[in-house]
Amino acid sequence: MKKLASFVLALAMAAVCAAPAMADNNQITQESDPKSCDTTVTFTIAPSYTVTIPAATDIPFNSTGADTNLKGTLRLDAAQLELNHKITVSAAVTPLHDSAKPAHTIPFTLRKDGAEFTSVEFTKAGEEVQLSVHIDENAWKTVPAGKYEGSVTFEIRYQ
Amino acid sequence: MKKLAGLLCALALVFGFCLPVFADNNDNTAKITTTVPSTHTITVAQADGAAVFCNGQPGTAFTVERLSQPQLLVRPDSGRVLTRLLVNGADVTGSVQGGYYTLPAVYEDLTLQIETGAAAPVYGDRYIVQGKVTRNGAPVSGVTLELRSTLKTCVTGSDGSFRFDDVETGHHTMTALENGKVVGYMAFYLTEDVTTYLSVSGGAQVIYVDKSGIGVDLVLQLEDNGLLTPLQASTIPAPVSAQTPAGKTPPTTPPAQTTAPTFRIPQTGDAARPALLLVLALCSAVLFVVLWRKKGKK
Numbered sequence: 001m002k003k004l005a006s007f008v009l010a011l012a013m014a015a016v017c018a019a020p021a022m023a024d025n026n027q028i029t030q031e032s033d034p035k036s037c038d039t040t041v042t043f044t045i046a047p048s049y050t051v052t053i054p055a056a057t058d059i060p061f062n063s064t065g066a067d068t069n070l071k072g073t074l075r076l077d078a079a080q081l082e083l084n085h086k087i088t089v090s091a092a093v094t095p096l097h098d099s100a101k102p103a104h105t106i107p108f109t110l111r112k113d114g115a116e117f118t119s120v121e122f123t124k125a126g127e128e129v130q131l132s133v134h135i136d137e138n139a140w141k142t143v144p145a146g147k148y149e150g151s152v153t154f155e156i157r158y159q
Numbered sequence: 160m161k162k163l164a165g166l167l168c169a170l171a172l173v174f175g176f177c178l179p180v181f182a183d184n185n186d187n188t189a190k191i192t193t194t195v196p197s198t199h200t201i202t203v204a205q206a207d208g209a210a211v212f213c214n215g216q217p218g219t220a221f222t223v224e225r226l227s228q229p230q231l232l233v234r235p236d237s238g239r240v241l242t243r244l245l246v247n248g249a250d251v252t253g254s255v256q257g258g259y260y261t262l263p264a265v266y267e268d269l270t271l272q273i274e275t276g277a278a279a280p281v282y283g284d285r286y287i288v289q290g291k292v293t294r295n296g297a298p299v300s301g302v303t304l305e306l307r308s309t310l311k312t313c314v315t316g317s318d319g320s321f322r323f324d325d326v327e328t329g330h331h332t333m334t335a336l337e338n339g340k341v342v343g344y345m346a347f348y349l350t351e352d353v354t355t356y357l358s359v360s361g362g363a364q365v366i367y368v369d370k371s372g373i374g375v376d377l378v379l380q381l382e383d384n385g386l387l388t389p390l391q392a393s394t395i396p397a398p399v400s401a402q403t404p405a406g407k408t409p410p411t412t413p414p415a416q417t418t419a420p421t422f423r424i425p426q427t428g429d430a431a432r433p434a435l436l437l438v439l440a441l442c443s444a445v446l447f448v449v450l451w452r453k454k455g456k457k
Contacts, residue, residue, distance in 0.1 A: 002161065009165065056190035062267055070189065096193060106193070133191055141266040145197035145225045154187045 075128035090119035096150035208275035215340035237308035243274035283328035287374025343387030
């Protein structure tokens with residue numbers, strides 16, 4: 001049993017051991033002329049990015065102004081994009097609904113600079129947009145009392 | 160030695176493992192919440208010369224259920240009438256009926272502003288105002304009636320009867336309360352005329368009282384909408400005896416006047432007419448005598 005355990009452990013260690021990598025086969029000897037050689041170094045950087053989405057936001061009752069801004073911005077951080085590539089972020093909303101009375105809903109839209117938001121394209125790190133929730137005045141007037149919850153789902157595509 | 164080697168190998172494996180770490184909300188979703196209140200507040204910011212009732216209860220701030228349609232009653236003080244009612248700055252005076260205004264479904268906090276003006280003066284005698292209070296045709300007992308200008312209060316009897324003495328002509332309000340809650344309201348003018356009848360003028364009830372009588376007998380109906388509606392009016396005739404009837408000021412007393420007097424044209428049946436006829440007769444007699452003498456001289 002001990003032998004078996006030792007064998008398994010040895011195999012595991014061998015598997016995680018780093019194997020030395022040798023250069024291809026360019027050698028310079030005394031007979032080489034010229035005594036120089038080229039080595040091609042390939043450095044591949046995989047595209048990477050971080051998109052920060054707004055945090056959970058509570059909308060004050062009956063508000064239609066600046067206090068409907070989502071907490072935080074939609075932002076592209078630490079991006080290393082390939083040339084002519086971009087990050088497209090789109091959003092889909094689920095209407096606010098009263099969990100106790102699902103038939104009671106408050107429709108809303110997302111807005112950016114006063115216009116309806118559907119998607120945004122980022123090409124470099126640091127770009128951001130401030131989104132806000134727009135609830136129609138008539139919706140506020142007619143909706144019954146209750147605690148409502150909805151969501152915004154962001155879809156991120158690298159193109 | 161083997162044990163030590165095994166332990167080292169085990170430690171190496173433990174530290175060599177990679178544990179996956181996930182982002183906080185890897186579903187890319189932001190939660191949106193809001194709370195819609197179940198009540199709203201109606202605040203009386205300004206009520207010069209008036210009292211405000213909401214669903215029959217007096218006050219200066221009222222809490223009402225969201226999307227309810229509360230009934231407001233604006234009762235002007237003595238000698239005043241409602242001139243303007245603003246709800247959140249919007250003028251709704253035209254929608255006030257009989258002192259009542261039913262708010263549309265309340266969806267936010269509201270502020271009321273009320274303005275009143277002096278009621279048009281009416282001059283005349285003082286009369287008895289009595290009658291019965293009914294609801295759906297049946298008399299209602301135990302209802303407290305408040306008559307203003309000068310506050311007079313009485314409680315209806317078992318047959319719904321009530322009586323107010325010495326009620327001056329002019330603008331009045333009558334409020335009916337049951338258990339402290341307003342259940343009926345009427346603003347009206349009491350005005351003299353040659354007969355007793357009911358009318359409506361400028362949205363206000365007008366009760367014309369026959370000045371040959373000592374008062375008016377009314378049948379008042381408590382409506383479901385909070386109005387106190389006069390259905391019938393009849394004259395309380397003066398008693399045959401020369402004594403001053405109870406409840407009526409002797410006719411020698413000049414009518415109470417609160418502001419500048421107004422002119423009044425004598426009408427048919429007025430006491431001024433016989434005197435005028437007497438003067439005319441005297442003038443005619445003098446003229447006849449003068450002409451007769453002239454004729455005699457000739």
